[in-house]
Amino acid sequence: MSAAGGAVRAEACAWVIETEGLARSYLMGSNQVRALQGVDLRIAPGEFVAVTGPSGSGKSTLMHLLGCLETPTAGRLCLEGRDVSTLSGDERARIRSTRIGFVFQTFNLVGRLSALDNVTLPLLYQGRVPDARERAAAALKRVGLRERFDHRPAELSGGECQRVAIARALVTEPAIILADEPTGNLDTQTGADIMRLLSQLNGEGRTLLAVTHSGQVAACAGRILYMRDGRFVPAPAENGEGADTQRGRLAVGGGESNVPA
Amino acid sequence: MSLPNTFLTALRGLAANKLRAALTALGIIIGVASVIATLALGNGARAAVEASFRHLGSDELQIDAKKAIEDGVLVPYGEPLTYEDGLHMPASVDLVDRVDMSVLGKSKARRGRIVLDTTVTGLTADAPMSLIAGRQVQPVEWTDDQPLSISDLFAGGRFFGADEALADANVCVLGQQIAEDLFEGDDPLGEMILVNRQRCVVIGVLAELEAVDPQLRHRVQVNEVLIMPIGAAISNLYDEPPPISITAHVVDESEMQAAKTQISAYLRQRHEIEQDDEGEWQDDFSLTTKREILGARQEAAQTFSLLLIALAVVSLVVGGIGIMNVMLVSVTERTREVGIRLAIGARQRDVVAQFLLEAVLLSAAGGLLGIALGALAIPLAAAVNQGQALLDPGSVPLSFGVALLTGIAFGLYPAVRAARLDPVEALRHA
Numbered sequence: 001m002s003a004a005g006g007a008v009r010a011e012a013c014a015w016v017i018e019t020e021g022l023a024r025s026y027l028m029g030s031n032q033v034r035a036l037q038g039v040d041l042r043i044a045p046g047e048f049v050a051v052t053g054p055s056g057s058g059k060s061t062l063m064h065l066l067g068c069l070e071t072p073t074a075g076r077l078c079l080e081g082r083d084v085s086t087l088s089g090d091e092r093a094r095i096r097s098t099r100i101g102f103v104f105q106t107f108n109l110v111g112r113l114s115a116l117d118n119v120t121l122p123l124l125y126q127g128r129v130p131d132a133r134e135r136a137a138a139a140l141k142r143v144g145l146r147e148r149f150d151h152r153p154a155e156l157s158g159g160e161c162q163r164v165a166i167a168r169a170l171v172t173e174p175a176i177i178l179a180d181e182p183t184g185n186l187d188t189q190t191g192a193d194i195m196r197l198l199s200q201l202n203g204e205g206r207t208l209l210a211v212t213h214s215g216q217v218a219a220c221a222g223r224i225l226y227m228r229d230g231r232f233v234p235a236p237a238e239n240g241e242g243a244d245t246q247r248g249r250l251a252v253g254g255g256e257s258n259v260p261a
Numbered sequence: 262m263s264l265p266n267t268f269l270t271a272l273r274g275l276a277a278n279k280l281r282a283a284l285t286a287l288g289i290i291i292g293v294a295s296v297i298a299t300l301a302l303g304n305g306a307r308a309a310v311e312a313s314f315r316h317l318g319s320d321e322l323q324i325d326a327k328k329a330i331e332d333g334v335l336v337p338y339g340e341p342l343t344y345e346d347g348l349h350m351p352a353s354v355d356l357v358d359r360v361d362m363s364v365l366g367k368s369k370a371r372r373g374r375i376v377l378d379t380t381v382t383g384l385t386a387d388a389p390m391s392l393i394a395g396r397q398v399q400p401v402e403w404t405d406d407q408p409l410s411i412s413d414l415f416a417g418g419r420f421f422g423a424d425e426a427l428a429d430a431n432v433c434v435l436g437q438q439i440a441e442d443l444f445e446g447d448d449p450l451g452e453m454i455l456v457n458r459q460r461c462v463v464i465g466v467l468a469e470l471e472a473v474d475p476q477l478r479h480r481v482q483v484n485e486v487l488i489m490p491i492g493a494a495i496s497n498l499y500d501e502p503p504p505i506s507i508t509a510h511v512v513d514e515s516e517m518q519a520a521k522t523q524i525s526a527y528l529r530q531r532h533e534i535e536q537d538d539e540g541e542w543q544d545d546f547s548l549t550t551k552r553e554i555l556g557a558r559q560e561a562a563q564t565f566s567l568l569l570i571a572l573a574v575v576s577l578v579v580g581g582i583g584i585m586n587v588m589l590v591s592v593t594e595r596t597r598e599v600g601i602r603l604a605i606g607a608r609q610r611d612v613v614a615q616f617l618l619e620a621v622l623l624s625a626a627g628g629l630l631g632i633a634l635g636a637l638a639i640p641l642a643a644a645v646n647q648g649q650a651l652l653d654p655g656s657v658p659l660s661f662g663v664a665l666l667t668g669i670a671f672g673l674y675p676a677v678r679a680a681r682l683d684p685v686e687a688l689r690h691a
Contacts, residue, residue: 064685067604069603069604069684069685069688070685089608089609090608090609090610093603093606093607093608093609094606094608096603096604096605096606097605097606097607098606102604102605104688108597108600108601108604108688109601110598110601110602111598112273112274112277113273121602121605122605122606124262124263124266125262125602125605125606125607125608125611126606127262127263128263168605172606
């Protein structure tokens with residue numbers, strides 16, 4: 001078994017994320033809630049994957065596990081070929097610091113800090129990064145914020161805040177950016193702008209996984225996965241998007257056909 | 262996160278709530294300031310006690326009349342010590358080779374139309390020697406390492422000799438200020454003045470003197486003395502024998518206990534003291550050696566510092582609880598921020614460091630301000646405590662160290678609590 005695992009790992013560098021039977025359950029009082037019930041997922045470098053499904057379907061839990069914010073209760077999670085499901089707290093913090101970028105629905109910027117300081121923050125937690133502020137400024141420029149670097153989140157519009165948050169996720173050059181309802185708190189126009197930005201970043205080769213309710217977000221993804229009751233399921237028939245269903249199924253099985261060249 | 266960045270983060274955390282930080286630090290400020298001020302009071306009192314017994318050499322015994330407390334007032338108990346008690350002591354007690362005596366009395370000093378109210382000091386002839394041996398006074402701007410001789414104390418003339426003292430000669434030595442006031446520039450030596458209607462010849466004028474101990478300088482008017490032989494002073498100023506101070510010089514320091522026994526026997530005989538039913542002598546005098554005074558003083562100082570340490574601990578614990586309370590509130594308020602920091606790569610120890618450093622910065626700032634405030638309060642404390650307050654140099658590092666420890670001790674729990682937050686839960690926090 002361990003030999004087989006080793007073999008998988010050796011060739012698994014082809015996947016940014018690879019999970020096997022990934023499961024997570026919580027204790028709510030005396031009830032065990034099985035939020036995620038054994039999920040297999042592979043994401044290749046440069047992919048843009050959308051995970052969608054009703055509330056409570058387990059998509060947020062999936063994102064937290066992929067982002068090393070939580071540990072799985074069963075199954076295996078490999079990040080760039082490395083099994084991270086059993087790492088210590090400090091090691092997971094190191095992964096979050098260097099390999100993961102988070103974008104949240106509510107932006108989650110530190111209110112006391114300027115836009116530039118917010119983007120510099122992840123680099124500070126990496127230890128000595130001599131050109132941290134230059135890199136942060138470059139990231140802010142990349143997401144289209146040309147000025148107002150010294151403004152605090154409260155002085156910025158929602159769209160600008162989300163751009164700052166995306167810059168913060170980008171600045172560490174992570175293996176994957178995990179976005180949780182990235183347009184959920186934005187109006188349609190601003191949301192479209194943000195999705196355009198994310199698509200551009202994906203076009204530059206960045207791997208993205210977005211958890212969303214929004215068709216607008218899902219439409220930008222190269223692959224859509226549907227979740228219900230803690231599992232991936234085929235696309236609901238009434239959507240009439242058979243192709244997506246097919247792609248979702250393929251993704252569960254491996255998704256090679258969707259891996260961009 | 263590197264230390265400078267953690268430092269900056271903690272500073273920013275505090276700056277976000279300046280008033281709260283200031284109020285929290287106030288607990289530590291007051292605690293440290295009170296420690297500094299009370300230690301200064303203790304130190305001042307100790308210095309004053311030391312100074313008042315400095316003249317007592319290790320070969321000396323101080324003899325005091327015992328006093329009793331009646332209706333809250335000190336009253337003489339039994340017979341007072343008299344000039345005769347002292348006068349006959351060297352002859353009657355083998356182990357005592359000489360005795361210094363002094364008496365103080367108010368009197369008018371007059372020359373022509375000039376009349377001054379003065380305090381007359383009656384002394385024995387060897388008094389200047391004891392003054393110099395005890396390093397009590399020196400000419401102004403005297404450098405410490407210079408040896409002092411009796412003639413250095415005089416601007417002109419001399420002190421009276423043993424024969425003059427025994428003969429109750431009506432001679433006097435004037436302090437520099439008194440000589441100035443009475444003679445207004447004329448040469449006083451050999452001139453006659455009236456001390457309480459008794460004619461006295463001025464045989465010496467003292468140089469301008471000051472107390473060696475800077476603390477005593479404003480309290481001891483060494484330049485306003487009028488010194489006479491003690492016998493002459495007594496017969497001039499008093500109708501009945503006045504109480505006097507006696508210091509006995511023992512022949513051999515190692516025989517101090519034997520000397521005490523001999524002196525006690527001598528005084529018991531003179532004062533006709535008897536034993537009570539249990540064989541205890543009902544002495545109306547007490548004998549004190551320098552060693553006993555130092556021992557008692559050290560004991561008192563130890564009790565005093567223990568009390569102060571308890572006070573310091575109590576006030577700093579109160580300050581520390583204030584810090585802990587505020588840090589717990591701060592952690593709750595910033596739960597979401599902690600979640601964000603953890604999500605973007607902060608380790609638990611980064612979060613601990615951030616919050617712990619905030620607490621330590623608070624207590625350190627409180628400590629420094631408290632030391633400054635305490636130092637500023639010392640003149641004030643001195644004003645209400647008869648000039649007896651002196652900054653204890655040891656109290657500065659002590660109180661600062663305790664303030665820092667308080668910050669660490671009471672900041673650790675909130676910091677660890679912040680770091681142990683579940684990032685997912687923390688991010689959901691409103």
